[in-house]
Amino acid sequence: RELTGEVEFENVDFGYNPDKIVLHDINMYAKPGQKIAFVGSTGAGKTTITNLINRFYDIQDGKIRYDNINIGKIKKPDLRRSLGIVLQDTHLFTGTVMDNIRYGKLDATDEECIKAAKLANAHDFIKRLPDGYNTVLTGDGANLSQGQRQLLAIARAAVADPPALILDEATSSIDTRTEAMVSKGMDALMAGRTSFVIAHRLSTVKDADCIMVMEQGRIIERGTHDQLIDMKGRYYQLYTG
Ligand code: DCP
Ligand code: MG
Numbered sequence: 001r002e003l004t005g006e007v008e009f010e011n012v013d014f015g016y017n018p019d020k021i022v023l024h025d026i027n028m029y030a031k032p033g034q035k036i037a038f039v040g041s042t043g044a045g046k047t048t049i050t051n052l053i054n055r056f057y058d059i060q061d062g063k064i065r066y067d068n069i070n071i072g073k074i075k076k077p078d079l080r081r082s083l084g085i086v087l088q089d090t091h092l093f094t095g096t097v098m099d100n101i102r103y104g105k106l107d108a109t110d111e112e113c114i115k116a117a118k119l120a121n122a123h124d125f126i127k128r129l130p131d132g133y134n135t136v137l138t139g140d141g142a143n144l145s146q147g148q149r150q151l152l153a154i155a156r157a158a159v160a161d162p163p164a165l166i167l168d169e170a171t172s173s174i175d176t177r178t179e180a181m182v183s184k185g186m187d188a189l190m191a192g193r194t195s196f197v198i199a200h201r202l203s204t205v206k207d208a209d210c211i212m213v214m215e216q217g218r219i220i221e222r223g224t225h226d227q228l229i230d231m232k233g234r235y236y237q238l239y240t241g
Contacts, residue, residue: 003066005032005163005194007053012062014052021060023048023217028210030194032163037197037205039238040214046198049214050166053196054085066164084157084165084193086186090149092141097126098133100141100152104160116158121185122151147178154185164194169204202239211235 007030015021023045030036038046051057052064055071063070084104092100101113108116114133117123125148129135141149157165167186174182183204190197199205206225213221213228213235221233228235 003163006030006065006067007164007194007196008063008065008068009049009052010063010065012052012064013060014048014057015060016048016057018060021217023052026062026219028212028219028222030164030196031209032194033192034209035190035195035197035207037199037208037211038214039199039202039205039211039235043216044214045217046214047168048217049212050168050196050198053164053166084160084162084189086150086153086157086165086167086189090141090153090156092137092144092149092152094137094139096131096134096136097129097152100137101155101159104156104158108159113155113159117155119158119185119188120151120154121181121188122148122155125151145174145178147174147182150174150182151185154182154189158189162193165190165196167195167197169197169199169201213238 009026009028012023012026013021014023014026026049028036038049040046052059055064065071093103098110098113101117102108104116105112110133114123117126117133126133126135137143141152144152167190197205197208205211209224210222211225211228212219213233215234221228221231221235223231229239
């Protein structure tokens, strides 16, 4: 059955070590296609929540549902493939640009990979590489800039065409022009998919359907940007610095 991208957490408790709970009573609901953003200080639990959306770990208590199927406690590694992840450190391997994109869906044709690269806004830089899509990347893509690696990660996720996405925005500085290219690619990738975004720049979460403000493993505020500003709480503090 195809998943729609509906994701629900109900009273989820989690600790990497069961003796030390790091997420407390997390409740959230994402409708298919919505953009959910997580903000909050370091150690607040943002990455941990996204790890659970991917079911990388078993939870201690509560339920995680995709389309009403409780996946919180069953080992279903296959479900992981239904989600696309664009992480801060993209894992690229020694091989061509094409094969690195194809890694998102191993039976994708060259045409599908190029289409994904175009959607990701990666096509133009790839065309300018010495051998275009046949350019061989050295281990971990060391011969690319960080922004280019991110564009490839977006293309890889686009070729996988998942109903839901997790985007962990890079903290390290890329130049403004590259950043604009990456954010344009990410917007195209997110369109029509449920997306969970860990944002380090508050400007990228402004258009989210719901922003979750986290602190010490709890969601302490939630709402749209305007609602949270009106609340004059933690988000307002973060935003006004
Ligand atoms: N933690 C842990 N074991 C791990 C990862 C994290 O015990 N393998 C702890 C450290 C924090 C808490 O879990 O106390 C939440 O960590 P997160 O990585 O989820 O925090 P953030 O992603 O919010 O922080 P950052 O903004 O630094 O990425
Ligand atoms: Mg993190």
